[in-house]
Amino acid sequence: MSEADGFVGRRARRAVANRRVFPFLALTTVAVMLIAGFVVTIIDKQDFPDFGTAVWWSIVTLATVGYGDVVPHTGWGRVVGSGVIVVGVTFIAFLTAVVTSLFVESDQEEHRQRVEDLQRAEHDETRRL
Numbered sequence: 538m539s540e541a542d543g544f545v546g547r548r549a550r551r552a553v554a555n556r557r558v559f560p561f562l563a564l565t566t567v568a569v570m571l572i573a574g575f576v577v578t579i580i581d582k583q584d585f586p587d588f589g590t591a592v593w594w595s596i597v598t599l600a601t602v603g604y605g606d607v608v609p610h611t612g613w614g615r616v617v618g619s620g621v622i623v624v625g626v627t628f629i630a631f632l633t634a635v636v637t638s639l640f641v642e643s644d645q646e647e648h649r650q651r652v653e654d655l656q657r658a659e660h661d662e663t664r665r666l
Contacts, residue, residue, distance in 0.1 A: 558635045566628050570595045573621045581614035599625035 574591035577584075584607065585591040594607040598621045609618050 558631070562628055562632055562635070566599060566624075569621065569624050570599055573598075573617055577609060577614055577617050580617065581609050581611045584609050584611070584614060595621055598622055599628070601625050601629060 570592060573595040574585075574588060577594065578586075578588055578591045585594065590607055594609075597604050597607075598618060601622070609615050
């Protein structure tokens, strides 16, 4: 693995450990969107004449909407597009997992609290007897 992979991996692990996955995913998505828009304007000037059009395309592609109003026609443009699609699908899956995990964790915490309250009430009742 390269040094950049190590950096991203460390940042991702730190985000998970600190429970800051959503901001990490959001910032990473914005970074990928801007970088993909910049790269595709360089390698496919015909289909992406300006940065705004390229950013629009990267947003639509990352979100897996795929309107089709702007598409790459060159080989390298399609390579970048393929990468953006994979990143978009992966980030949506991560986001879904994070939100689901938060709901499950919240439900488990409520259950734990109810059990503790019930045990405390039983203990208090036992002490009174």
